[in-house]
Amino acid sequence: MENNQRIELPQHLLDEVQRVISLFPEGKQKSALLRVLHIAQAHFGWLSVDVMDYVARLLHIQPIEVYEVATFYSMYDTQQVGKVKLEVCRTGPCMIEGAENIVNYIEKKLGIKDGETTADGIFTLKTVECLGACGYAPMLQAGEKFHEHLTEEKVDALIEAYRSNPVANYMGENQNG
Amino acid sequence: MARKLLLNNVHIEGIHNYDVYRKNGGYAAVEKALKTMSPEDVVEEVKKSGLRGRGGAGFPTGMKWSFLAKPEGVPRHLLCNADESEPGTFKDRYLMEKIPHLLIEGMILSSFALGANQSYIYIRGEYMFVLRIVEKAIAEAYANGWLGKNILGTGYDLDLSIMPGAGAYICGEETALIESLEGKRGNPRMKPPFPAIQGLWQRPTVVNNVETITAVVPIVNEGGDEYAKIGIGRSTGTKLISASGNVNKPGVYEIELGLSVEEFIYSDQYLGGMKNGKRLKACVPGGSSVPILPHYLVCKTANGEDRLMSYESLADGGFQTGSMLGSGGFIVFDEDQCIVRNTWNFARFYHHESCGQCSPCREGTGWMEKVLHRLEEGHGTIADIDLLWDIQRKIEGNTICPLGDAAAWPVAAAIRHFREEFEWHVNQPKESQIRNYGLVADKSFQTENA
Numbered sequence A: 001m002e003n004n005q006r007i008e009l010p011q012h013l014l015d016e017v018q019r020v021i022s023l024f025p026e027g028k029q030k031s032a033l034l035r036v037l038h039i040a041q042a043h044f045g046w047l048s049v050d051v052m053d054y055v056a057r058l059l060h061i062q063p064i065e066v067y068e069v070a071t072f073y074s075m076y077d078t079q080q081v082g083k084v085k086l087e088v089c090r091t092g093p094c095m096i097e098g099a100e101n102i103v104n105y106i107e108k109k110l111g112i113k114d115g116e117t118t119a120d121g122i123f124t125l126k127t128v129e130c131l132g133a134c135g136y137a138p139m140l141q142a143g144e145k146f147h148e149h150l151t152e153e154k155v156d157a158l159i160e161a162y163r164s165n166p167v168a169n170y171m172g173e174n175q176n177g
Numbered sequence B: 001m002a003r004k005l006l007l008n009n010v011h012i013e014g015i016h017n018y019d020v021y022r023k024n025g026g027y028a029a030v031e032k033a034l035k036t037m038s039p040e041d042v043v044e045e046v047k048k049s050g051l052r053g054r055g056g057a058g059f060p061t062g063m064k065w066s067f068l069a070k071p072e073g074v075p076r077h078l079l080c081n082a083d084e085s086e087p088g089t090f091k092d093r094y095l096m097e098k099i100p101h102l103l104i105e106g107m108i109l110s111s112f113a114l115g116a117n118q119s120y121i122y123i124r125g126e127y128m129f130v131l132r133i134v135e136k137a138i139a140e141a142y143a144n145g146w147l148g149k150n151i152l153g154t155g156y157d158l159d160l161s162i163m164p165g166a167g168a169y170i171c172g173e174e175t176a177l178i179e180s181l182e183g184k185r186g187n188p189r190m191k192p193p194f195p196a197i198q199g200l201w202q203r204p205t206v207v208n209n210v211e212t213i214t215a216v217v218p219i220v221n222e223g224g225d226e227y228a229k230i231g232i233g234r235s236t237g238t239k240l241i242s243a244s245g246n247v248n249k250p251g252v253y254e255i256e257l258g259l260s261v262e263e264f265i266y267s268d269q270y271l272g273g274m275k276n277g278k279r280l281k282a283c284v285p286g287g288s289s290v291p292i293l294p295h296y297l298v299c300k301t302a303n304g305e306d307r308l309m310s311y312e313s314l315a316d317g318g319f320q321t322g323s324m325l326g327s328g329g330f331i332v333f334d335e336d337q338c339i340v341r342n343t344w345n346f347a348r349f350y351h352h353e354s355c356g357q358c359s360p361c362r363e364g365t366g367w368m369e370k371v372l373h374r375l376e377e378g379h380g381t382i383a384d385i386d387l388l389w390d391i392q393r394k395i396e397g398n399t400i401c402p403l404g405d406a407a408a409w410p411v412a413a414a415i416r417h418f419r420e421e422f423e424w425h426v427n428q429p430k431e432s433q434i435r436n437y438g439l440v441a442d443k444s445f446q447t448e449n450a
């Protein structure tokens, strides 16, 4: 319990959670779950059991209902990750436009493999499936941002930018959080 | 000049803003429908238009709408499917990013037609930046009286909001989408009951693709008959095509259905031909789930007729020599691409995205991925190719939702048309690791006699 007390969203995000809940009919507040998990993950960095329990309390649902969802969807991290996740699309249309070279380049540059996090805790590299940018391949997602038509130079620049400002990749209600 | 119905205003500076959209004729269709038409009239226009679902299956929209149950006193819902996760597809994102009010306008018209008062857009979680654009546009629509209570003083109420998924292709399947919107895992439901009877919160529900819903705007503005004049045969209207792969100008294009595939690939108005002057090797015309076509069946059907961008022509020849329009995810491969590698890549995708509920899909997709990887790396056998064929046949038609079929078809088509390339990987394992096979032989004469 003591541990849980530290876990609290700031007021502007609590207001956002209430707004999202109000978009559904009375008693259907569970429908807000996916959105609220995104808000919580952007704020806390990842979804620990404590964070998930907190979300369950916010929505008046059972913790197990939150765990089930958090473990089903690939965007949720139930393990700690770096401050910036570099998610490189590896699916067909990106592959034939050079996605593998981009992954290799980032692996070498950061000294990590797919799925790993840099020692300073800033970057996690992950290969993911089609993100809906196939015509602008190769591409990667960092937080809420898409980086398209990637080249090695572009990768250098964006890694530098995120290294000095790891929250630059969020643009919504969480950007101050 | 080809007609555009959805993207005609997309290049106007600031068209994502309400004021600019309104000044350029936006929301005129809502005024027309709410003030001068009944909900049944709108359904009738959509029926006349011949509009077919743009999410992949091509089911007639007007007919789908007429199946919606209308029990007294039970709310019904319209859900917009903006999950867009079929590899090769990125048109819905383009529409929502560039001209979000068109979707909102379409949602108002369609909700009105269905008698829905609370509608939702379900967008894939990775499109959070698009969600924010649409959410801002929704707020503008509320502020200007197009959403909320008593719209235009007509007594019609509508609430609209947008919710994100969180990275699961399966949530594009309509019953999985409904589960997800209820705050659950995206496990597809057994049908029946169909969503039209029991959908969101067990209430009657219609699920339509983003592009389908936006198409209702020009249909109401110009009338269903006018819409139906565009296109060819039962493929009426325009279609957004997401083009990717080894072409000069990948991107989103609005085409009139019936355009020839050859013109689409090679003319400067569209894809501008193959990149670096390479030769065309293959094409997946409708998203990763549809059968791949070898070079000699892309621009011509097996009968030697011009292949057209239409539901019928792309499917001409069935699975033997045809494919499908699907979601319009048009992926072009040049002679330097390896079909075995790409088939493995897609198989891995389906394995990754299987929700795991049915064993033929869960086990079969994993098995196909493994065997294909083996073949790709030059460790496969001829028996593996036959094994693959067997696995895909055991999946197809034996699952709760169509993801199983979607995983099986690309494998079947790759083996059907590119068997010699698979065999080459087996027989020339070393060489297959350092160079690509190139084009397969033109079998159009054989297929004609088969």
Ligand SMILES: Cc1cc2nc3c(=O)[nH]c(=O)nc-3n(C[C@H](O)[C@H](O)[C@H](O)COP(=O)(O)O)c2cc1C
Pocket: B052, B053, B054, B055, B056, B057, B058, B059, B061, B064, B081, B082, B083, B084, B085, B086, B169, B170, B171, B172, B173, B174, B175, B207, B208, B209, B210, B212, B213, B401, B402, B403, B406
């Ligand atoms: C695995 C799977 C994924 C799907 N993904 C999408 C999708 O991302 N977007 C979409 O509109 N339809 C998708 N569909 C089709 C939907 O189930 C549904 O048929 C469609 O949204 C209906 O809309 P329409 O009639 O307007 O095309 C998918 C179907 C399956 C089986």
Ligand code: SF4
Pocket: B170, B187, B188, B353, B354, B355, B356, B357, B358, B359, B361, B362, B399, B400, B401, B402, B403, B404
């Ligand atoms: S076919 Fe695959 S994705 Fe669809 S319900 Fe069965 S296991 Fe899940």
Ligand code: FES
Pocket: A089, A090, A091, A092, A093, A094, A095, A129, A130, A131, A132, A133, A134, A135, A137, A139, B087, B088, B089
């Ligand atoms: S394949 Fe990479 S974004 Fe679609």
